[in-house]
Amino acid sequence: MTNEPSIRDTATNGIRTALGVSGIFAIIVGVLILVWPGRTAVVVAAIIAIYAILAGLIYASIGIFSKTMRAWGRVGHIILGILFIVAGIIAFMNLTLATGVLAVLxxxxxxxxxxxxxxxxxxxLGDSSSRGWSIFFALLSVIAGIVLLFSPLWGAAVLWWLLGISMVVLGIINAVRAFRIGRRA
Known part of the structure; x- marks a missing residue:
């Protein structure tokens, strides 16, 4: 008998680690959203702006350096790259405004x-086995959608708050799952 871990043990440890790390990450992000909602939203907007600049550089590079792409494809990639870069720079010029625009959008x-x-x-409804619940769901969904359209900034704040709560709850669940995986009942 060897002391080497089995494939099952290795897989279990990998899953446990992934669940634990993702759970802790979700808890941290959720708490940040709940404690500092505005600052956390600005950080998210900054991350998106960084992504836009990096994506723009990649698109422009593809357009400039591609040997197999036709002229219009290259021009399109360059223009798209420039648009991404400009959007990222504009977002960085006023991250608070960019955060608000992103939230409303x-x-x-x-x-x-x-x-x-x-x-x-x-x-x-004709295919539904539960017409009452389907009608209730549909009406609730339409009403909630209309409320978001008429008050998008308020709706964004509520959605952000719900995201924070969800991340904390789901993070705790994943952390608990990480400790429980591999245990026999």
Whole structure:
């Protein structure tokens, strides 16, 4: 008998580590969202601005250095790269404004998706085994979507707060799962 860990033990330890690390990360981010919602949102906007600049550099590089791409493809990549870089720089020039714009944009997007989701739920009533719940869900979804469209900044704040709570709760659950994996009942 060897002292080497089995493949199952190695996999279990990998899963345990992944769950534990992701759980702790989620708890930290969730607490930051709940304790410093504005500052955390600005950090997220900064991360997105950095991503935009990096993506812009990559797109522009592809357009400039590609040997196989046709002229219009290269020009398109260069223009897209420049747009990404300019958007990132503009976001960094006023991160607070960029954060607000991003929050409103995401809130409107979620509002539209909820309205569409409610309409789709209503359109499938004939196939539903639970018509009452389907109608309730559809109406709630449409109403919530309309509320987000008419007050996107308030909706973004509520969604941000709910995200923070969810991350803390799910992070705790993942951390507990990390300790429980591999144990026999």
């Amino acid at each position: 995401l809130s409107v997007l979620v509002g539209v998706m909820w309205i569409v989701e409610g309409i789709v739920a209503l359109s499938t």
